[in-house]
Amino acid sequence: MNEHLIVRVVTKLLVPFVLLFALYVQMHGDFGPGGGFQAGVIFATGFIVYGLVFGIERLIKALPLPVLLFGVSGGLLLYAGVGVASLLAGGTFLDYSALDSHDPVHGQHLGILLIELGVGITVASVMTAIFITFAERWHR
Amino acid sequence: MNLLAHLPALQIVVPLVAAPICAVLFNPRIAQPFAVLVSLVTFAISVGLLNEVLAEGEIVYHMGGWEPPWGIAYVIDPLNALLLCLVSGMAAIVMPAVRLGIGAETTERSRRLFLSLALLALTGMLGIVITGDAFNLYVFLEISSLSSYALIATGNDRRAAPAAFNYLIQGTVGATFILIGIGLLYMMTGTLNMADLAVRIVDLRHTAPIQAALAFILVGAAVKAALFPAHAWMPNAYTYAPSMVSAFFGATATKVGAYIMIRFIFTVFGAEWVFGDMMIGWILVPLGIAAAFAGSLVAIWQTDLKRMLAYSSVAQVGYISAAIGLGNRDGLIAAIVHVFNHGLMKGALFMVMACVILRLGRADITSFRGLGRRMPVTMGCFVVAGLSMIGVPLTVGFVSKWYLVLGAIEAGVWPVAVLVIMSSLLSVIYIGRVIEVAYFAPAPDDARIQEAPALLLVPTLLLTVLCITFGIATDTTVGVAAYAVQFLLGGLP
Amino acid sequence: MSEALAFLMAHANTWAATALLCIGLWVVMVRGNLIKKVIGLNIFQTGVFLFYISMGYIIGGTAPIVEEGADAVYSNPLPHVLILTAIVVSVATTSLALALIVRIRESYGTTEEDDVIASDEA
Amino acid sequence: MIMAPLPASWLPLVAIALPMACVPLILLARRFPDVREGITMAGASLLIVVVALLAFALSLGPVAPLAVTGPIADLPLTMRVEPLGMLFALVAGFLWLITSIYAVGYMRAHHEKNQTRFYVFFAIAIGATMGIAFAGDLLTLFIFYEILTISTFPLVTHAQNDEARRAGRLYLGILMGTSIGLFLLAIVITYAVAGTLDFRPGGILQDKVQPALAGLLLALYVFGIAKAAVMPMHRWLPAAMVAPTPVSALLHAVAVVKAGAFSVLKITTFIFGFDLLAGLTATGLLQAVAAFTVIAASLVALTKDNLKARLAYSTISQLSYIVLAALIADPAAFLGGGFHIATHAFGKITLFFCAGAILVAAHKTRISELDGMGRVMPFTFAAFLIGSFSLIGLPPMGGLWSKWLMIQGAFNTQHWILIGVFAVSTLLNIAYLLPIPFRAFFRPLPDGASSGVREAPLPCLAAMAVTIMGCLALFFLPDPVIAFLSRALSLSGAFP
Structure with missing residues (x-):
């Protein structure tokens, strides 16, 4: 797509905002519509558009597969880690209230935020990884 | 903090957390022992849960502290405690041998994520078994299915990919059927908790959606259990998958399908309605018998022995289905015991295939010529597990067959008893055929074949020994099954 | 006539879901092209999604977000949450299926089921 | 007993475990043939001591049954010593020692391969036979029955060639x-209707089943116990003759086939009971089948030129005597059947020993080749003649008494046709057995055939001598045996 100058410029301008919006959706999840799933997909959209326009090599350079794999695993681990932390804090598995011994509501906020963050990271990494895997094969 | 109180959660969490960790541990020398450790811990948790259930009765655990109907509950009764032990026990036995076993049978690329996928599949199956929430069951079903499609595709035979694809299509359709059924149940009752469902369904049984839900769920579970005629995915999948995968899934995956069937029929819908008004027994029993004959007959003609074992599984699932369909106490005991016992023997037989493939590179019947002398221990295991498949006394196969025939006679369906026994005679032919080749045909001169390495041989031997142990001391299997039946049938005879 | 029409309309979503289920299943079973099979599977699953979403919706209900003082009728959010999970599963299934098709195409040079079978038997 | 290390009720378990315990020892000693055979001999001698002790205990009074938890929760495996089983165990245990002595001579002279495997499975088979003899219920009997089948399979297919493979199939x-297919089904049905599988005096099925079902069950048992070789389930026995001769001698003339006949006898007596049995139409039909087997197998035996094949068909015929005796449902016939287990065992094992000796010494398997061989191997053929007398039922051999008792049973119950069957079959016995020694003694030796042929190895001859003694002893001293068996009858409630 080297010849499509407009697309390249617009994409370059747009991608940061896409990612910013994704971040908003991610962090706003416990107050309004939003959350990890949606945010993760929007994150991935940003990456994928970048890869489509500027070429798969540059996307891989920015996000090497090991990093993505680490993202997939790390997100899941964060999710499960919160669950285990609540276990260790004396609640049942994923009982966020137990995360903060003084204020259960605060604990719930913290818990849901971390959980959704884990989900977001995993979803974004998985979607991008799927895209890269397919695109890279086709490219060869 | 008392970790023991959280065993139900840990049962799922331990393998679930271990899967991504395995993925980021790039060095297989670390990842492999780690996976072994995890599977052993998981098995220990299952045993702990079984003990607790036997001592104190049903365990209910609320995830996240949410009470049903809002939250997900894990409910452990003797039935799923036994299955947890089977699934995690098989994993613990197979896992140490995985690295050696898949070396000859997978593509280089796919080996890296193999352990993660295996642990995910384990998580999924444990989840299906442990959960008391209908939708959660679907989610775990898909977790285990997706990872098993991927695992089957790791085989280095090019036919592995189409086999996995077929399994994916059929498995997804089956799982979606279950999803529809669960949706209908939720629509009518407003709950997903199985215990609540059971209470609320009682007054709604006459409605079409509930009846449709029963049909959808049974068909979906039948696909997962590979019950004839919905078995088409299984032969190819188990033939072209790495033998380790076949051993683990052959022993557990179809059993989990049968578990879904038992759980929904007996816990959610209620046996007296399912077998009384809906006459499901008239579907399950004939299908089961047909499966027993079709599977065994086709198995006799196979030259690829992994495919032969897969068809034999079709037949064995038929016994389980027929046993469920009898709808009486002995039949249900037979079903539960056979789920466990067949897991042991089929696991052992597929492990034998893994040993043979490692040494010879293939497992067709001609490659077995003279193996009785060259790999005596491996073939010894095959003989014992094969005898168990036939149902010779003092092996596990006899115990399940006994209860199945007894159940059929007590249900007053004599032809079923006769047919079950006749079909089991067919297994004499397909097992005997292999034994004949192994011990009577001269070995080809050129190949210098040695006994399989200890790492593979020990799990194989262990499973074989268990085939006999549980064939003699049946307190654990039949005892637990009888206790489970008390839970499932309530006060019924 | 109008009664029948009313009956049809009252269950419009269910009919649509049923139609999608049937079309999807038909495509899965009849089409020989592996990609078309996957598309059929997606249509089939979409039918289930529609079924779940309709189930939770209450006519005149609003999004289930608590607003102080408003005495609103809320749609049931649970089926929607459930089906979100199912959609994610469906995405995963589709991508896995496509990955398998890529591998089949690489080793067999075709995405037609008949050709794959013929190639193995040859 | 003064020492009394174990209560007598444990002895059956010891009798089963003893041969099994020899297995690992035999395996350990596989590189030292003398030690290996020594272990077998020692095991066999010890087994005789154990069985004799048990018999002694039984003669003093009833031995308490012993129950062990088994595979089926409600059905413990029980060991119950009663005189019929005791007799079977005595015969099998005693002949194991004799056969082992014989086997040492035979296997070495014949240069058989895989001798360790041979002794291992032989020991397992004997252990299983003890299990059958002492089984206190049908499930236990069935389990050991199956172990016996499986453990004898490697013995039958010992040669591992194509012929062995066909025979093995x-x-x-x-x-x-x-x-x-049949026996297990019958057992499960029995359990379902009777609620127990114990061998009880007077049977357990009485008043619990319809006559039609009882008839069906009886047929399932008689045909399901194929080891009793009632036609048409007899084909395995001639096929099994490809095995080394000691196997044919002990297992396919004594242990395996008698396990079948013994099971039938036990089931008719302790599961059905004479009263139930006598009233069934099926009993008559099965008597006809057994009678047919007696005659037909004898006729087939006449046509066989292969010596072991002829003996095999003779065995089929003789086994059906016992089945017939079991179906007559009369105390005298029962005694005759039980006694026949012993007399036929000693007679037939002698004949097989002779056949093996001829094979080893002269490498001959066909009867038509035996002309004049009696001059080269006089002792062997003399033994053959005596064994034949016992089978035919001529004095001074034990076979006379068993046949006598069976005919008496048929007479008591007025089964005139069966008496005719016994008579005809005796004539047939003479026709197919006696020409063999006569040919050997009275026909001239073909030219040059005698070169290099000598009498069989010494262990073989010694074994034959002992079994001949047995045949004689059973003629002169039948009373203890019959008195012993009568106790089984009074236990069974058949005697008023």
């Missing part, structure tokens, strides 16, 4: 097919 196919 037939052997396993028929024995396992019938035992799982």
Whole structure:
């Protein structure tokens, strides 16, 4: 797509905002519509558009597969880690209230935020990884 | 903090957390022992849960502290405690041998994520078994299915990919059927908790959606259990998958399908309605018998022995289905015991295939010529597990067959008893055929074949020994099954 | 006539879901092209999604977000949450299926089921 | 007993475990043939001591049954010593020692391969036979019955050539097919209707089953126990003759086939009971089948030129005597059947020993080749003649008494046709057995055939001598045996 100058410029301008919006959706999840799933997909959209326009090599350079794999695993681990932390804090598995011994509501906020963050990271990494895997094969 | 109180959660969490960790541990020398450790811990948790259930009765655990109907509950009764032990026990036995076993049978690329996928599949199956929430069951079903499609595709035979694809299509359709059924149940009752469902369904049984839900769920579970005629995915999948995968899934995956069937029929819908008004027994029993004959007959003609074992599984699932369909106490005991016992023997037989493939590179019947002398221990295991498949006394196969025939006679369906026994005679032919080749045909001169390495041989031997142990001391299997039946049938005879 | 029409309309979503289920299943079973099979599977699953979403919706209900003082009728959010999970599963299934098709195409040079079978038997 | 290390009720378990315990020792000693055979001998001698002790205990009074938890929760495996089983165990245990002595001579002279495997499975088979003899219920009996089938399979197919493979197929196919297909089914049905599987005096099925079902069950048992070789389930026995001769001698003239006949006898007496049995139409039909087997097998035996094949068909015929005796449902016939287990065992094992000796010494398997051989191997053929006398039922051999008792039973119950069957079959016995020694003694030796042929190895001859003594002893001293068996009858409630 080297010849499509407009697309390249617009994409370059747009991608940061896409990612910013994704971040908003991610962090706003416990107050309004939003959350990890949606945010993760929007994150991935940003990456994928970048890869489509500027070429798969540059996307891989920015996000090497090991990093993505680490993202997939790390997100899941964060999710499960919160669950285990609540276990260790004396609640049942994923009982966020137990995360903060003084204020259960605060604990719930913290818990849901971390959980959704884990989900977001995993979803974004998985979607991008799927895209890269397919695109890279086709490219060869 | 008392970790023991959280065993139900840990049962799922331990393998679930271990899967991504395995993925980021790039060095297989670390990842492999780690996976072994995890599977052993998981098995220990299952045993702990079984003990607790036997001592104190049903365990209910609320995830996240949410009470049903809002939250997900894990409910452990003797039935799923036994299955947890089977699934995690098989994993613990197979896992140490995985690295050696898949070396000859997978593509280089796919080996890296193999352990993660295996642990995910384990998580999924444990989840299906442990959960008391209908939708959660679907989610775990898909977790285990997706990872098993991927695992089957790791085989280095090019036919592995189409086999996995077929399994994916059929498995997804089956799982979606279950999803529809669960949706209908939720629509009518407003709950997903199985215990609540059971209470609320009682007054709604006459409605079409509930009846449709029963049909959808049974068909979906039948696909997962590979019950004839919905078995088409299984032969190819188990033939072209790495033998380790076949051993683990052959022993557990179809059993989990049968578990879904038992759980929904007996816990959610209620046996007296399912077998009384809906006459499901008239579907399950004939299908089961047909499966027993079709599977065994086709198995006799196979030259690829992994495919032969897969068809034999079709037949064995038929016994389980027929046993469920009898709808009486002995039949249900037979079903539960056979789920466990067949897991042991089929696991052992597929492990034998893994040993043979490692040494010879293939497992067709001609490659077995003279193996009785060259790999005596491996073939010894095959003989014992094969005898168990036939149902010779003092092996596990006899115990399940006994209860199945007894159940059929007590249900007053004599032809079923006769047919079950006749079909089991067919297994004499397909097992005997292999034994004949192994011990009577001269070995080809050129190949210098040695006994399989200890790492593979020990799990194989262990499973074989268990085939006999549980064939003699049946307190654990039949005892637990009888206790489970008390839970499932309530006060019924 | 109008009664029948009313009956049809009252269950419009269910009919649509049923139609999608049937079309999807038909495509899965009849089409020989592996990609078309996957598309059929997606249509089939979409039918289930529609079924779940309709189930939770209450006519005149609003999004289930608590607003102080408003005495609103809320749609049931649970089926929607459930089906979100199912959609994610469906995405995963589709991508896995496509990955398998890529591998089949690489080793067999075709995405037609008949050709794959013929190639193995040859 | 003064020492009394174990209560007598444990002795059956010891009798089963003893041969099994020899297995690992034999395996350990596989590189030292003398030690290996020594272990077998020692095991066999010890077994005789154990069985004799048990018999002594039984003669003093009833031995308490012993129950062990088994595979089926409500059905413990029980060991119950009663005189009939005791007699069977005595015969099998005693002949194991004799056969072992014989086997040492035979296997070495014949240069058989895989001798360790041979002794291992032989020991397992004997252990299983003890299990059958002492089984206190049908499930236990069935379990040991199956172990016996499986453990004898490697013995039958010992040669591992194509012929052995064919024989193995037939052997396993028929024995396992019938035992799982018919015998097991019958057992489960019995359990379902009677609620127990114990061998009880007077039977357990009385008043619990319709006559039609009882008839069906009886047929399932008689045909399902293919080891009793009632036609048409007899084909495995001639096929099994490809095995080394000691196997044919002990297992396919004594242990395996008698296990079948013994099971039938036990089931008719302790599961059905004479009263129930006598009233069934099926009993008559099965008597006809057994009678047919007696005659037909004898006729087939006449046509066989292969010596072991002829003996095999003779065995089929003789086994059906016992089945017939069991179906007559009369105390005298029962005594005759039980006694026949012993007399036929001693007679037939002698004949097989002779056949093996001829094979080893002269490498001959066909009867038509035996002309004049009596001059080269006088002792062997003399033994053959005496064994034949016992089978035919001529004095001074034990076979006379068993046949006598069976005919008396038929007479008591007015089965005139069966008496005719016994008479005709005796004539047939003479026709197919006696020409063999006569040919050997009275026909001239073909030219040059005698070169290099000598009498059989010494262990073989010694074994034959002992079994001949047995035949004689059973003629002169039948009373203890019959008195012993009568106790089984009074236990069974058949005697008023």
